[in-house]
Amino acid sequence: MTTPVETVAAPVRASGTPAVELHGVTRTYRAGQHEVRALDGVTATFPAGSWTAVMGPSGSGKSTLLHCAAGLERVTGGQVVVAGQDITTATDADLTALRRREIGFVFQSFNLIGSLTAEQNVALPMRLAGRRPSAKDVTAVLAAVGLADRRKHRPRELSGGQQQRVAIARAMVTRPRVLFADEPTGALDSAAARRVLALLRELVGADRSIVMVTHDPAAAARADSVMFLRDGRVVDHAVAPDAREVAARLAALEA
Numbered sequence: 001m002t003t004p005v006e007t008v009a010a011p012v013r014a015s016g017t018p019a020v021e022l023h024g025v026t027r028t029y030r031a032g033q034h035e036v037r038a039l040d041g042v043t044a045t046f047p048a049g050s051w052t053a054v055m056g057p058s059g060s061g062k063s064t065l066l067h068c069a070a071g072l073e074r075v076t077g078g079q080v081v082v083a084g085q086d087i088t089t090a091t092d093a094d095l096t097a098l099r100r101r102e103i104g105f106v107f108q109s110f111n112l113i114g115s116l117t118a119e120q121n122v123a124l125p126m127r128l129a130g131r132r133p134s135a136k137d138v139t140a141v142l143a144a145v146g147l148a149d150r151r152k153h154r155p156r157e158l159s160g161g162q163q164q165r166v167a168i169a170r171a172m173v174t175r176p177r178v179l180f181a182d183e184p185t186g187a188l189d190s191a192a193a194r195r196v197l198a199l200l201r202e203l204v205g206a207d208r209s210i211v212m213v214t215h216d217p218a219a220a221a222r223a224d225s226v227m228f229l230r231d232g233r234v235v236d237h238a239v240a241p242d243a244r245e246v247a248a249r250l251a252a253l254e255a
């Protein structure tokens with residue numbers, strides 16, 4: 001029996017209102033006759049300005065945690081607070097507004113719109129929020145991810161690593177406080193993955209945090225701290241571990 005660990009990542013730059021707080025969060029799914037407890041009382045704080053990796057064996061609840069923390073899924077019990085706002089009691093309209101204002105999302109499969117150019121993809125979140133995207137802002141974020149010269153390209157005309165950098169630019173353009181990344185390097189070769197991780201490192205700042213699910217110990221080691229899940233519970237936590245330590249702790253959980 002493992003005792004649940006209450007996690008507080010401790011990056012150097014932590015300050016102010018936490019990016020995300022989870023208080024006793026549970027999420028259950030009904031699968032036929034059975035109930036699956038994907039999250040089982042998770043309490044964790046993700047401070048402002050921190051980069052936290054979330055790891056654990058397959059089925060341990062990583063994606064569920066990310067979706068609940070980002071307000072993409074409702075929790076069954078407990079409380080989720082994003083940028084000081086309790087999203088568990090928010091109306092759908094408030095939640096959508098908060099997500100558009102405070103949250104960016106990057107997925108393993110990039111999720112770009114194939115018929116739109118890089119700059120049109122980047123401008124999309126602002127259009128969805130009913131704001132007129134400024135060409136200057138769009139160009140600036142594409143330049144920040146090293147793709148100013150690819151702004152007219154469509155996703156199929158870009159490499160996987162370039163597509164993921166467009167997806168990161170799209171997530172950045174609204175200047176969200178929290179960037180949630182679900183296996184952002186999972187579909188990339190090691191050189192492209194390194195570039196994406198270096199970009200994420202540049203993004204973490206006084207007011208911006210990253211919560212990243214990954215299976216890759218080398219990717220997790222780029223974060224400020226690593227939270228380990230098993231069976232829907234936080235069972236371990238490491239501050240600034242190297243890749244070998246991450247791999248060893250993960251192997252211990254998978255044993």
Ligand SMILES: Nc1ncnc2c1ncn2[C@@H]1O[C@H](COP(=O)(O)OP(=O)(O)OP(=O)(O)O)[C@@H](O)[C@H]1O
Nearest residue numbers: 029030031036038057058059060061062063064065
């Ligand atoms: N929509 C759903 N309906 C029923 N069960 C679900 C649903 N989504 C997730 N689960 C279950 O919840 C548990 C946690 O799933 P989750 O996808 O969060 O795990 P994970 O750690 O991200 O796994 P992986 O590393 O394999 O992606 C699993 O047992 C899974 O089968």
